Amino acid sequence: MGTHTDGVDSRSLTVAKARTVAARIVWTVCAVLALVLAVAAFSYALELRDENPLVSFVRDLANAVDLGIFDLDNPIKAFVDEDEPSVALTKTALTNYGLGAVCYIVAGRLLERIVRP
Numbered sequence: 001m002g003t004h005t006d007g008v009d010s011r012s013l014t015v016a017k018a019r020t021v022a023a024r025i026v027w028t029v030c031a032v033l034a035l036v037l038a039v040a041a042f043s044y045a046l047e048l049r050d051e052n053p054l055v056s057f058v059r060d061l062a063n064a065v066d067l068g069i070f071d072l073d074n075p076i077k078a079f080v081d082e083d084e085p086s087v088a089l090t091k092t093a094l095t096n097y098g099l100g101a102v103c104y105i106v107a108g109r110l111l112e113r114i115v116r117p
Contacts, residue, residue: 027112037066
């Protein structure tokens with residue numbers, strides 16, 4: 001009763017569909033998190049002002065999703081330029097948020113392939 005005419009168990013088809021949907025969700029979440037970090041990095045590169053509510057929101061969101069590893073307050077790689085501190089901050093943001101975005105993309109792809117049937 002639980003099989004199709006070709007002998008495939010309908011329960012296994014349901015599990016395969018659920019795993020496919022879960023894999024898509026995992027990939028989408030990781031891609032969105034990577035996009036948040038990339039947009040925040042570009043906001044520094046474009047020298048957008050933090051007083052803008054949208055810029056502030058994106059940077060706060062990036063600070064929340066950086067896992068503390070790619071944080072600008074305690075970065076993996078910090079650039080120092082006493083003559084141009086904004087340039088140093090831009091380089092630090094591009095490097096750390098860029099690395100974070102790449103990590104999310106790689107982790108998302110790996111997790112997607114593990115979850116997908």
